[in-house]
Amino acid sequence: MNEILLSILVTVLGAVVTxxxxxxxxxxxxxxxxxxxxxxxxxxxxxxxxxYCERLxxxxxxxxxxxxxxxxxVTAKSLFRFGEVTGAEKRRHTEYIIIGTLVSFAYAVTLSYLVRWVLRISA
Structure with missing residues (x-):
């Protein structure tokens, strides 16, 4: 029972941190x-x-x-953003979106795999 409780705690804490x-x-x-x-x-x-939704x-x-x-x-986000990032006047906004998205995705993937690793070694 302790292992199950630890797994739940790690999973929830990992979600909050991510x-x-x-x-x-x-x-x-x-x-x-x-x-x-x-x-x-x-x-x-x-x-x-x-x-928040992306990282979750x-x-x-x-x-x-x-x-x-x-x-x-990634594909869904790109399709939704495609219409609003065309044109030279939107270049700054486009770059800002890309920076935020890449940092968000990289952070979420890294933390998610870290949690998977912790769950694996604690089992």
Whole structure:
């Protein structure tokens, strides 16, 4: 029973660190570039919520041993963003989105595999 409780604790703690702390990390990395964007017409906390959802999905995909599903997440995000990143005037915004997305994905994949490793060695 102790092993099950430890696995649950590691899994929940891993999700919190991956999703919530990941938002802080991505924000710190991307914040120097946010000042260069000017006025943004997006939802007030939309980007943060999208990042939380991305990292949570990546966490679930890695723990479920379905990392190839991350490719579908990247594709879906690219398709949704395609219409708004065309044109030279959107270059800064596009680069900001790419920086945030790459940092978010890299952080989530790294932490997710770390949690998988901890779960494996603790079993």
């Amino acid at each position: 999703v919530w702390l990941g938002g802080f990390v991505v924000g710190k990395v991307a914040s120097p570039y946010a000042d260069q964007l000017g006025v943004d017409s997006g939802l007030k906390e939309g980007g943060r919520l999208i990042g 999905l990546i966490y679930v995909f890695v723990l479920a041993n379905a990392p190839s599903a991350i490719g579908f997440l």
